[in-house]
Amino acid sequence: MKRNLLVVTVMGLLLVGCDQKASTEVVQPEQAESTIVAAIQDQAEVIADAHNARNALDWNGTYNGILPCADCSGIETQLMLRQDGSYMLTETYQGKEGGDVERSGQLEWNAAGNTVTLLNDNGSSIQYFVGERRLFRLDREGKRITGDLAENYILQKQ
Template sequence: MKKLFILASACLLISACNSNKKSSAKPEAATEVADMHNAENSLDYEGTYTGTFPAADCPGINITLTLKRDKTFELTSDYIDRKDATFKDTGNYTIDGNLITLFNGDEKKYYKVGENTLTALDYDKKEITGDLANFYILHKQ
């Protein structure tokens, strides 16, 4: 009877050790999955964005940027308190990672995609810094 009890206890102990090995293997496999998220496949970046950019000669520029599914855009710049100072641009855009590039002829403009935001970048594709940096963010409508 004593031998049977020891044999049963040994079998239970071996089973318990084997089940721990199986459960510890699953997290290792999960950590091997590469994170392939970027703006194009994980954010809903298409749509209309608005904001007011600072200006030297007027209170600001109301910006409306619409990114369409067919990779075209419409950009409206309306200078506040200035008559006949509304400009509309259209063209194509590309997205590479979290960087959107607007093409209008030879002119390029750059934006960084965020969660329901587009942040205007300078011509070197760098974020605008300083006291007015927060005014260069467009918000999705």
């Protein structure tokens, strides 16, 4: 008898537990939008505070190197990055007369804070990945140059 009473009690508790309806909360569109906006702002602050080349490295200064050249012995390159977001680039094509090119303009950082794009007045641009006391020249697609000559596409900070 006690055993039957115990079985009936357990069955009753199971039925009561299964009968509960899930509580649903109705969220107004305005509430949802403000919640999403707040979450995005929080995430943006985390990204802005993240350590990257732009905020963790001493990136401004003068970088030098000799980059490969298809029709000369090399391109002697001097690039000055300034804290105000401007740059000055001097390229000397070795073994060519009148091979000096000077450019200046503004630089832009990518969203990750690790790559600068040198913007030119003529609409073209050059990208460099910013490392510790080094700049790595990137190809036209913004990727690191690989292969046997990869080490020749690095400018060293002076």
